[in-house]
Amino acid sequence: MTDDGVERQSVLAQSVREIRRLRTELDEAERARTEPIAIVGMGCRMPGGANSPTTFWEFLDSGGDGIGEIPASRWDVEG
Numbered sequence: 001m002t003d004d005g006v007e008r009q010s011v012l013a014q015s016v017r018e019i020r021r022l023r024t025e026l027d028e029a030e031r032a033r034t035e036p037i038a039i040v041g042m043g044c045r046m047p048g049g050a051n052s053p054t055t056f057w058e059f060l061d062s063g064g065d066g067i068g069e070i071p072a073s074r075w076d077v078e079g
Helices: 004-035 051-060
Strands: none
Touching: none
């Protein structure tokens, strides 16, 4: 095989390895995007104004975001 043929074969082999790596990465990203969640415990304070497991689930299912500011009365945030 000529040097040009060996180089071409090397480039093709490298390309196939990269395609396989990218397919694996894509598969992992797809699984993570569609992976189900499980609520395994329930506290009394739920975000989004939820007052029951059902309303909390509806809040999560609709894409609600329960992140908020820490009330100043809770503790000294600056400390």
